[in-house]
Amino acid sequence: MLRATIVAAACAASMAAHAQQRPIAADALRSGIAYAGADIRAMQADDLANPGFLWVQRGEALFNENCTACHRDAASMRGVAARYPAYDPSAKSVLDLEGRIEQCRTGRQHKPAFGRESDDLVSLATFVTHQSRGLPMSVSIDGPARASFERGEAFYTQRHGQMNLACTHCHDQSYGKRLYTETISQGHGTAFPAYRLEWQGQGSLQRRLRACLFGVRAEMPKPGAPELTDLELYLAWRANGLPIESPGVRR
Amino acid sequence: MEARINIPAKVVRNEPFEVRLQIRHPMETGYRTDDTGKAIARNVVRSVTCRYNGDLVFAAQLSSGIAANPYLRFFVTARASGELQFEWVDDAGVRISERAPVVVA
Numbered sequence: 001m002l003r004a005t006i007v008a009a010a011c012a013a014s015m016a017a018h019a020q021q022r023p024i025a026a027d028a029l030r031s032g033i034a035y036a037g038a039d040i041r042a043m044q045a046d047d048l049a050n051p052g053f054l055w056v057q058r059g060e061a062l063f064n065e066n067c068t069a070c071h072r073d074a075a076s077m078r079g080v081a082a083r084y085p086a087y088d089p090s091a092k093s094v095l096d097l098e099g100r101i102e103q104c105r106t107g108r109q110h111k112p113a114f115g116r117e118s119d120d121l122v123s124l125a126t127f128v129t130h131q132s133r134g135l136p137m138s139v140s141i142d143g144p145a146r147a148s149f150e151r152g153e154a155f156y157t158q159r160h161g162q163m164n165l166a167c168t169h170c171h172d173q174s175y176g177k178r179l180y181t182e183t184i185s186q187g188h189g190t191a192f193p194a195y196r197l198e199w200q201g202q203g204s205l206q207r208r209l210r211a212c213l214f215g216v217r218a219e220m221p222k223p224g225a226p227e228l229t230d231l232e233l234y235l236a237w238r239a240n241g242l243p244i245e246s247p248g249v250r251r
Numbered sequence: 252m253e254a255r256i257n258i259p260a261k262v263v264r265n266e267p268f269e270v271r272l273q274i275r276h277p278m279e280t281g282y283r284t285d286d287t288g289k290a291i292a293r294n295v296v297r298s299v300t301c302r303y304n305g306d307l308v309f310a311a312q313l314s315s316g317i318a319a320n321p322y323l324r325f326f327v328t329a330r331a332s333g334e335l336q337f338e339w340v341d342d343a344g345v346r347i348s349e350r351a352p353v354v355v356a
Contacts, residue, residue, distance in 0.1 A: 048257050051320040054275045057255060200277065200319035 020141070022238065023172045024186055029242050032185040032250060035176070044191075044249035052126065052195040052247020055202040059127025062120060066109070074131055081129040082138050082244060085233040087145040094148040096232050098125050098204055099224065116223035122202050126193040129246040136243055137190055139236040148226075152234030155227060161218025167231075182251065188239040189232065191248020198251060205232055253347050256337065261356040267326040268353075270301065270309075274323075274339060280315040294342045296321060303353070304333040329355050 033041055043049050063074065071077065084097040091103055098116065101124055106113050114121035141149040156167045170179070171187030178184070192205035199207075206228045210220045221227045255273040262268040274296060281293025293315060301309040309325050327335070332355045338348040 048255070048271050048273075049322060051273060051322070053255060054273065054320060058275075197318070 020237075023168065024238070026241050029188070029239065030175075030186055031190055031242055031245060032188060033191065033245065033248065035183040035185040036250065040197075040249055040251060044245070050195065050247060050249055052193075052202055052249060055123045055126040055193070055195075056130050056247060058119070059123035059125070059130075062124050063127055066105075067124075074127070077128050077131040079132055079135055081132040081246070082135045083140070085139060085145075085148075085229055085236060087140075087143065087148070089144075093226065094145055094229055094233055096206070096229050097128060098206070099229060101125060101128070102224075117204060117207055122193055122204060125204065126202060126247050129193060129244060132244045133246060134243050136241045137236055137239045139233060139240060141233065141237050145233065148230045149233050149237060151227070152230035152232070155231050156234050160213060161216040163216040163218075165216045167212070187235065188242055189235050190239050190242045191245040191250060193246055194248035194250050196250050202247065205235075254337070254349055256335075256349055256351045258335065258351055258353060261354050262329055264355050265328060265330060267328045270325055270327055270335065272299070272301075272323045272337060274299070274321050276320060276341065278313075278315070278317055278319045278321065282315070292342075296339050296341045299323065299337070299339040301325070301327070302336045302338075303327060303329065305336070308335075327353075329353050331355055 033044055036044075043051075047053055060074065063071075063077075081097055084100060085094050086100075087093070088095045088100065088103065090107070091099075095103060098121055101121060102113050102116075105111050114124070139145075159166045167187060170184050175184050175186045189205040189208070192208060193202055194208070195202050196208070198211075204223075206223055209228055209231060210223070213220045253275050255271075257271040259268050276296050277294065278296065279291055279294040281291070281295075283291045285291055295315050295317065296313050299309075299311045299313065299321075300307060308327050311323060313321060333353055335351045335353055336348065337350070338346065340346045
C-alpha cells in the first residue's frame with residue numbers, strides 16, 4: 001500500500017514535470033553521433049584526434065584570463081551548460097550559453113562583446129560546455145521560460161522556405177532515413193559547439209540551425225536572433241536526458 | 252596554444268613511440284572566393300619539421316589538399332631522454348615552434 005502510494009506520488013510528480021508530450025519518447029532518444037559514419041564516430045571518440053579540442057584549449061586560456069575572478073575554476077562550470085538556454089531575469093528573456101557569456105562580458109565586465117560566431121566566443125562556449133560532458137541535458141521550460149519554449153515549438157512545427165518543410169518532418173518523422181548521402185538524425189544539439197568537417201572548424205548550434213534553414217531555402221534569422229534562441233530552448237527540452245558531448249564531430 | 256602535442260609520459264629506450272601533432276590552421280586552399288567574388292589568398296602550412304635534440308627525425312611537406320587543422324601521427328625512437336622540437340611555417344610566413352620533453356624510462 002505504502003509502495004503504491006509512493007509510485008502514485010512519483011507518477012504525479014513526473015506528470016507535472018513532463019506535462020508536455022515529447023515528440024520522441026525518452027528511451028528512444030539517440031544522439032546525432034548514432035547516425036554518423038564510422039570515421040566520424042572514431043574522430044569524436046578519440047580526444048587526441050578530435051579537432052574540437054583545439055577550441056577547448058583556446059577556451060581554457062580565455063577562461064583563465066577573463067573569468068576566474070568570479071567563477072574560480074573550470075570545475076565550477078560543471079553542469080552549467082546542461083541548464084542552457086535558460087531564462088535570465090536581468091535580460092528579461094531566455095539566453096543561450098553564448099548569449100549568457102556575452103551578457104557577462106558586456107554587462108558585468110564592461111568589455112566589448114566578442115560577437116556571435118567569433119572564434120573567442122565559440123572557444124569559450126566550447127570550453128564551458130565541455131565541462132558538462134556526460135551530464136544529461138536538463139533545461140527548464142517552466143515559469144518565465146514557457147513563452148520562449150512555445151515560440152520555439154511553433155517554429156519547429158511550422159513549414160519554412162521554398163522546400164516547404166518543417167523541422168519535424170525530418171527530425172521526428174524521418175530520422176534514420178537517408179537524405180542524399182546523409183542519414184537524418186533526430187536533430188539534437190547535444191554535440192554543440194561542434195567541429196563540422198563542412199565548416200573545417202568549430203561552430204555553435206545556432207550556426208548549425210542557420211545551415212539547416214539555408215538547406216530548406218528559408219530566410220535565416222541573424223546570429224543571436226531571439227527566434228534561434230527559442231528554437232534552441234525547444235530542442236534542448238526535446239533532448240532532455242541525453243548526455244552532452246561537446247566538442248562533438250559532425251560532417 | 253596553436254597546436255596540441257601528445258607523446259607518452261614515459262617511453263622505452265630504443266622502442267618506437269607515437270607522436271601526435273594537431274596544428275590549428277585554416278589551410279586556406281587558394282581556390283575559394285569571398286562574398287564579393289575576390290579570391291582568398293592561399294595560406295597552407297607548407298612544411299612541418301620535428302627534431303629530437305636538434306637532429307631531424309620527421310619532416311612533411313603539406314599542400315592545399317590537406318584539410319584544416321592538420322593532424323599528423325608518426326613514430327620516433329629515443330636512445331636517451333631529450334626534447335622534441337616542432338616547427339612549421341605557412342604561406343603567410345608565420346613560423347611557429349613548440350617543444351615537448353621526452354623521458355626515457
